[in-house]
Amino acid sequence: AQSVTQLDSHVSVSEGTPVLLRCNYSSSYSPSLFWYVQHPNKGLQLLLKYTSAATLVKGINGFEAEFKKSETSFHLTKPSAHMSDAAEYFCVVSDPNTGKLIFGQGTTLQVKP
Amino acid sequence: NAGVTQTPKFRVLKTGQSMTLLCAQDMNHEYMYWYRQDPGMGLRLIHYSVGEGTTAKGEVPDGYNVSRLKKQNFLLGLESAAPSQTSVYFCASSWGGNNQPQHFGDGTRLSIL
Numbered sequence: 001a002q003s004v005t006q007l008d009s010h011v012s013v014s015e016g017t018p019v020l021l022r023c024n025y026s027s028s029y030s031p032s033l034f035w036y037v038q039h040p041n042k043g044l045q046l047l048l049k050y051t052s053a054a055t056l057v058k059g060i061n062g063f064e065a066e067f068k069k070s071e072t073s074f075h076l077t078k079p080s081a082h083m084s085d086a087a088e089y090f091c092v093v094s095d096p097n098t099g100k101l102i103f104g105q106g107t108t109l110q111v112k113p
Numbered sequence: 114n115a116g117v118t119q120t121p122k123f124r125v126l127k128t129g130q131s132m133t134l135l136c137a138q139d140m141n142h143e144y145m146y147w148y149r150q151d152p153g154m155g156l157r158l159i160h161y162s163v164g165e166g167t168t169a170k171g172e173v174p175d176g177y178n179v180s181r182l183k184k185q186n187f188l189l190g191l192e193s194a195a196p197s198q199t200s201v202y203f204c205a206s207s208w209g210g211n212n213q214p215q216h217f218g219d220g221t222r223l224s225i226l
Contacts, residue, residue, distance in 0.1 A: 009153075044156075
């Protein structure tokens with residue numbers, strides 16, 4: 001069975017400093033992994049996806065994530081945080097048979113001026 | 114460029130009342146999903162559909178029914194609303210398959226008194 005664990009429920013950074021949001025996954029298959037972002041009172045927006053083509057995945061708004069099979073991790077990073085990055089971030093794994101998404105608990109990113 | 118549209122955006126119900134949430138997508142997607150989002154629990158799948166005329170149960174289907182009479186619409190029904198169904202409901206659609214991202218609506222905020 002597939003699952004994801006987001007290791008931090010809340011991360012706080014200062015504007016202009018790096019962002020690291022951690023995610024570990026469990027999957028019986030070669031996984032498809034996603035990061036989604038949710039701004040207040042909005043739906044979820046796809047940041048990036050990993051589907052085995054390349055281990056370093058670049059997404060929108062300067063975010064990227066690295067797939068590490070040996071560590072079963074898919075951490076999300078950004079070199080320099082912006083105030084507009086403050087949001088909820090979800091690490092997600094896809095069920096290979098149905099396409100159903102299994103969500104992590106979410107990490108709230110706070111960006112301080 | 115509507116994407117996924119949910120109606121209504123907000124609703125307050127009394128216990129025992131019924132209502133239907135409507136989801137419409139204009140991307141010709143085969144797969145559609147209904148989720149609920151509760152604090153600290155990420156998104157949980159209620160029901161989903163892999164094509165017109167088909168529906169299937171997700172993780173938390175009890176108390177809900179769905180219908181997919183037209184490819185572009187996916188309806189979520191609450192026959193007898195309960196306070197435990199107070200939540201934010203999200204609809205999503207995708208082409209289906211393991212590596213296809215889902216596109217989300219902006220959500221319906223439902224309160225059951």
